[in-house]
């Protein structure tokens with residue numbers, strides 16, 4: 001799950017190579033919540049024989065075949081697969097992908113690891129010269145991480161920041177206070193970054209501006225929720241009615257979840 005349409009790029013997105021070290025295989029699971037589909041990222045140093053795969057995505061034969069073909073074309077084998085978080089649109093195929101590749105699947109949540117260890121803030125992976133650094137960015141979910149690839153200034157953000165729309169804080173596992181802290185961490189990282197590679201939607205240049213817009217959007221929304229509550233809204237449903245005018249029915253449950261996160265944040269004195 002992921003986003004509500006507000007911010008980001010409206011450019012069509014089909015995946016493909018990005019820069020010299022990243023390639024996106026787009027999963028065929030588009031929806032109002034997953035935008036164009038889940039982005040499965042392949043990261044490798046130019047000329048390397050081994051790669052990192054980020055988020056193998058839904059358990060879909062065509063997608064896993066496309067992923068395997070993309071690796072075969074580049075003569076790459078998988079050294080390790082990482083999950084940005086455990087939501088099904090990112091993790092569902094992880095066990096099967098592990099069986100197909102013999103490579104460990106590493107994740108924050110022990111329930112999503114297959115033959116691999118955990119990952120945590122500050123961990124650095126080096127796969128045939130490709131360095132990738134893990135940053136804990138909880139908020140969308142409790143187990144969300146982002147990944148920095150310094151060689152090309154990439155930040156892979158999973159569902160913490162999307163290529164379009166805003167992310168859903170998947171309350172109660174997700175937490176708005178944690179999410180705002182994570183955006184601040186990403187904002188600092190973004191100063192040295194060139195491009196943001198999200199879990200859904202197009203790659204975005206100028207990560208610092210993208211993240212600043214996210215923070216601003218969150219602050220503005222919180223003010224709207226605060227005002228709605230001051231005018232008598234008591235439940236997340238009432239907040240959604242007051243704050244989100246004319247949202248598509250398909251994303252209403254996500255809006256309610258985000259509203260719950262905002263109400264909980266404000267109730268805790270945020």
Ligand SMILES: [Zn+2]
Pocket residue numbers: 001002034038087089090159199200
């Ligand atoms: Zn997602």
